[in-house]
Amino acid sequence: MKTFAIYLDSEEKQGYSTGDIVSGVVLFENLETLWVRTLLLKVHGQASMSWGGCGPSATAPFPVSSDSTFSEEVEYYQHRQILLSPPYNAGEENLVALQPGKHEFPFRFQLPPRTLPSSFVGKYGRIQYWINAVLERSNNKQTVKRELPVISHIDVGSPALLSPVSRSKEQTVGCWLLTTGPISLSAKIERRGYCNGEAIPIYAEIENCSSRLIVPKAAIFQVQTYLANGKTKIFRQMIANVRGSHIASGRSDSWNGKMLKIPPTIPSILDCSIIKVEYLLAVYVHIPGAKKLVVELPLVMGTIPCNGLGSRTSSACSHLSMDMSWLAQTLPEHPEAPPNYADVVTEEEFSSYLPSCPQPAVWGQQFGGHIVAYIQECRFQPPPLYSESDLYPPSTEERRHVSFMI
Template sequence: MGVKVRTLAIVFDSREASGYSSGDPVSGQVLLEAGERLAVAVLRLEARGCARVHCADKPAATAAAAGREEMVYLQQQQTLRQATGDQGCFTLQPGKHEFPFSFHLPQGPLVTSFNGKYGSVKYWVTAILERPGVPNQIVKREFSVISQIDVNAPNFLSSVSKSKEKTIGCWFLTSGPISLSAKIERSGFCNGESIPIYAEFENCSSRLIMPKAAIFQTQTYLANEKTKTFRQMIANVRGNHVASGSTESWNGKALKIPPVNPSILDCCIIRVEYSLAVYVHIPGSKRLMLELPIVIGTIPYNSFGSRTSSVSSQFSMDMSWLQLALPEQPEAPPNYADVVSEEDLARQFPSVPQADHLEHEFGSPIFAYIQEFRFQPPPVYSEVDPNPILAEEMQREVSFEI
C-alpha cells in the first residue's frame, strides 16, 4: 500500500449483518491512516453488483469459449474527497481519517447474494485512493443482498400432493406393486423450519423396503446457450422398514431445513430451486421417488394471520345472506302508550303517597327521618343471636310423615 499509508479499509454500518434489500441505503466509512503527510489527488468509491456464470470446467482464452455470462444489477460511483479549484492535490495530515459514504440500492428487484458451483451473485464496494506518482491503492469489501420472499403469499400456501406406483419383477416373475403417496400442507418455508410430511407407503412386493425423505437443492446455470446443473442433498430423514404385505404412514413426520441460501427465481442466468423428495429404497432395484417443489423464503410463515384471513373470508361469505334480509331503513319502535293500556300502567306503578301525608303520619318532616337513617352506625357485632329460636319451636316446625 505504500510506506506512507498504514491503513486503508471499508467499514459498513451495523445493518450489514442482516443484509440489504432493494431500495435500502448502504452507508459506512472509508478509514485511512497516514504515517506522514499525504498528497492525494482523489479518493473515490465504486459500488457494483452482478451475477456471473462460468460453465466451462477448464480455463479458456476468451469469455465466450469459457462459457461466461454476466448480469449487472448495481453500478454506482461517487467522489469522497478531491482537490478544489486549480489545485491538483489536497493534503492529509498524519493520523487517522474517516470519509463517510452513503448510497441507495436500486428499487428494482435484486438477486440474492449467492456463491455456487458454476457461478455467483456478489455485491461489493471498492475504495480507490489516487496519488500523484504512486500506483492507485484499492481496497474492496463485499456486502450481502437479500431478495425478500414472503412465504405467506397465496401461491405458497396451497397444499402439494403426488402419488406413484412401481411393480418389481423380471419378465413373468413379478411381485405385487409398491405404492407411494405424499403431501405437504404448503410449499413455502424458511430456514430453521421443519416440513411436516404426510405420506403412505404400501408394500405388496416380496422385498423389504425403506421409506426416506430428503431436501434437494438444484443449481441451474445458463451462459452462451450452455446449461450446467448441480444438484445436492441438504437434509434427509428415514422411517421404519416396511415388510412385505405391510404399510407405513407418516402423519406429519418432521424434516428440518438447515441454514441454506434462499431460493433464486428472478435471475435469468442463475436459478436456485428446492424440492422435497419422498422415496422408497428397494434392494436390487431403482428407488421409487416423487418430488414436491418447495420454496425457501425470507419472511417466516404466519400461521395466525393466515388462519385469521381464511376464517374472516369464510365468515363474510357465510354472513352475506344477511345483506338480503335486512331492510335499507329500519322501522321505528312502537310508542309505549300504544302497547300498554292505562289499567296495566296503573297496576305496574301504584300511586306513591305524597310527602305531606307522610309528614302527617310521622308527626315531623320526612327529611329528618331520612337523615336519621342515613347517618345511623352499623349494628354492634355480637356472637349471641338477638332473636333465638327455642328448641320447642324447632321441634314443632319439623314433622315427619310416614
C-alpha cells in the same frame, strides 16, 4: 499508509434489500503527508458463472470436450461517488495534501427500487455485490474493497406459497415375466413456502405389494441451475434427510406429519437470468435391487415467515376444520329460542290436572281457592323469556370456585 478500510454503519446487518440505505465511512491513517488526486467510491453487483467441459449437462447428457468453456455475466448494479477531490484552485498538480493522522470520509447511497438477486456463491457461479474505495495518488493507486450482502426477501405467507402440494406414483418390481405386486407411494405437504429453522410435516402413504423389504425416506435437495450460451449446468446436493421404518412384503405404512427440519441455507433465487437456486422435497422408497420410487415436491425457501400459526399447529387446525365441517352445516348461525311452554300444553291436558279432592278451608282462605289448583296452574305457567345472557346473575357471595382434579 497505515490503515485503509471500509466500515458500514450497520455492521451487524445480515443483508440489504431493495430500496435500503447503505451508509458508512472510508477510513485511512497515514504516517506521512499524502498527496491525493481523488478518493472514489465504486459499488457494483453482478452475476457470473463459468464451467469447463468435463461432465454432462442437462441439455447434453454426453461429456463435453475438455476445450469447451461456457461463461456468462450479467450486471445488476453500479454506483459511483467521489469522496475527495482537489479544489478548482489546486494548481497544475491538481492534488490535495492530507496531513499525518486519521481521516474519515462518509458515504451514503440507496439501492435501486427494482429487485436485486440475493448474494450467492455456488459450484459454478456467484452473485456478489462489492464496495470499492480507490485512492488515487500522484504516482499510484490503492484500492480496498468489501462485500455488500444483498438479500431478496420472499414472503412465504403469500397465497401462492400457502397451497398444498401432493404427488403419487406406483412402480412394479420384477424382471421380465417374474413380476410381483406394485409399490405405491403418495406424499403431501401443506404448503410450498418455508423458512430456515422450520420443520416440514410430511404426510405419506406407502403400500408394499411386492416381495421385497422396502425403506421409505425423505430428503431436501438444493438445485443450482446455471445457464450460459444456450447450455445448462445443474448441480444438486442434499441438505437434510429423514428415514422411516422398514415395510415388509404385503404391509403398508403411513407418515402422519413426519417432521424434517430445514437447516440453515440461502433463500431461493428465482429472479436471476443466468443462475437459479431452487429446492425440492423428495419422498422416495429404497427398493433392494431395483430403481428407487421417487416423488418430488417443489419447495420455496423464503425469508419472511408465515404470520399465522406454526406449521404443526396449522396442520392440526386444518385437519380439525375438515373433520368438523359437518357441524357447520347442521347448526344454525344463530340459535332459535325455545317454544312458549303455554303453547305446547293443550286445554285438555290442563283440565286433566284439576284437583278432584277437597282441600282444607284454611288453604282456600289463604290462597283464594284450592291449593292444588293453584299449584297446577303454576305448573303450566310459561318459562321466562329466552335470552342468551343471564337476566338474574348470581351475586358475588353465591359464586363458588369449583376445581376438578384429573
